[in-house]
Amino acid sequence: MSEAGRSVLAAREVVKKFSGPDGSVIEVLNGANLSVSQGESLSIRGESGSGKSTFLNVISWLDQPDGGSVVWDGTEVPRISSREIARRRSEVLGFVFQSYCLMPELDVLENVLMAARVLGRIGRPEKERAENLLCQVGLQDRLKQLPGKLSGGERQRVAIARALINRPSVLLADEPTGNLDEKTADTVMELLLHLCRDETAALVLVTHNPLFAKRADRQVTLSGGRFNDQ
Numbered sequence: 001m002s003e004a005g006r007s008v009l010a011a012r013e014v015v016k017k018f019s020g021p022d023g024s025v026i027e028v029l030n031g032a033n034l035s036v037s038q039g040e041s042l043s044i045r046g047e048s049g050s051g052k053s054t055f056l057n058v059i060s061w062l063d064q065p066d067g068g069s070v071v072w073d074g075t076e077v078p079r080i081s082s083r084e085i086a087r088r089r090s091e092v093l094g095f096v097f098q099s100y101c102l103m104p105e106l107d108v109l110e111n112v113l114m115a116a117r118v119l120g121r122i123g124r125p126e127k128e129r130a131e132n133l134l135c136q137v138g139l140q141d142r143l144k145q146l147p148g149k150l151s152g153g154e155r156q157r158v159a160i161a162r163a164l165i166n167r168p169s170v171l172l173a174d175e176p177t178g179n180l181d182e183k184t185a186d187t188v189m190e191l192l193l194h195l196c197r198d199e200t201a202a203l204v205l206v207t208h209n210p211l212f213a214k215r216a217d218r219q220v221t222l223s224g225g226r227f228n229d230q
């Protein structure tokens with residue numbers, strides 16, 4: 001397979017069930033298949049409750065599937081929960097959430113560096129890369145600011161820099177513009193697509209916004225626990 005077509009993330013026949021309050025079983029993912037190629041952007045749409053966030057949790061192994069397998073950078077994730085998997089997750093995947101999830105007591109630069117620290121990367125190159133990414137998202141003058149003093153759009157730009165610091169193969173974004181006004185959402189989406197392209201990071205974007213979904217190289221919808229390519 002050519003380098004450009006190399007799969008960096010795959011879900012194979014993934015099944016995920018939850019038990020409801022009355023003891024009934026809800027099958028949220030029902031044999032879901034998806035493969036993401038190196039540097040590709042892919043958008044996922046689907047009704048509320050269709051299982052988009054569940055799918056992201058399962059492919060990042062934050063929640064193990066009940067059936068099927070998940071493959072990161074060509075290697076199947078073993079069915080164990082270990083520190084090694086957590087480490088590998090931090091190397092392969094970056095995350096951007098709707099609610100930013102920044103550490104309130106750490107300044108902007110420290111928030112970005114924190115993601116490198118968990119991999120024991122604490123040197124000058126990381127600091128320079130963090131500063132460079134924050135410059136690319138337009139926050140070069142806010143390095144020492146605490147997140148509480150930033151706007152929603154600015155917080156999400158910090159989160160994007162944090163998600164990219166470890167040069168992940170894939171960035172997973174769950175409704176990253178869900179809390180932002182239209183204009184700010186547009187700017188953040190542009191940055192996300194542009195930076196992922198620059199960094200050759202694949203992007204898996206969950207969004208309810210059809211215009212944002214269309215900006216991705218490929219669009220899929222999740223319904224009935226499976227993906228239907230559009």
Ligand SMILES: Nc1ncnc2c1ncn2[C@@H]1O[C@H](COP(=O)(O)OP(=O)(O)OP(=O)(O)O)[C@@H](O)[C@H]1O
Pocket residue numbers: 018019020026028046047048049050051052053054055
């Ligand atoms: N831990 C859990 N226990 C029981 N049910 C759950 C759990 N997590 C999710 N669910 C159920 O699984 C279904 C899918 O939820 P999920 O959050 O993945 O949907 P979603 O597509 O991300 O929706 P939205 O667009 O509103 O974010 C929902 O019916 C939800 O109630």
Ligand SMILES: [Mg+2]
Pocket residue numbers: 052053054174
């Ligand atoms: Mg969701």
